[in-house]
Amino acid sequence: MEEFQRKLQSEVENFKLAQKELEKVVNSRQQLDGQLNENEIVKKELDLLKAEALVYKSIGPVLIKTDLVEAKQNVSKRIEFISKELKRVDDQINTLEKKQDTHNENLQRLQQQFQQAQVKAAMKS
Template sequence: MAYSSSTALRELQRDLENRANDLSKLQKDIAKNRQVRKKYTIQLGENELELDLLNEDANVYKLICPVLVKQDLAEANANVRSDLMDPFKILEEKQHSKREAILKVQQRIQSH
């Protein structure tokens, strides 16, 4: 019985180490993206300012590949924020999920 408990504990510790390594890699990615986020934040502010200056009936176009596609102003306003912030939100959600998984493994180790 002690052997299987010891084996299970080692497996949990290995799992914890792997999850911690994954979290560490993700945190490094987030750190690298801080500079990119600053650039996006500046770009977001500029885009919002430009859109705020437009009349409601102004023509707004979005560049999709080599084509300009007409949008209404409300849609353009909504898209600007989501287009620029979604990648960072996804990374932060992954980080939160990995931290929760690590906490669960740590709790299982402590219960052994």
């Protein structure tokens, strides 16, 4: 009986750990998604600008004049990078979800066994 409880407890802990991990990854996914959207909006805006338009980039408290072409390239590169990151995080979410599911199944099985054992113990006494 005691061993059972220990097993159950460790499984619960595993489950909680997996849950936390998943939550973290989902959060970073949301962040990346937001960044991707923002960059895409900026890219659209840069595309709308005339070729001779002045573009600045803020670095800390100062604005630095930037070349429009360079800015476009920079944003495109960022979009590419964030898309790759998104794919990576998506894969991570998939594996973590699977992991959580197996933990959940284990937990349910253990709970059932635990209940059965309790019923048995009650019958004996």
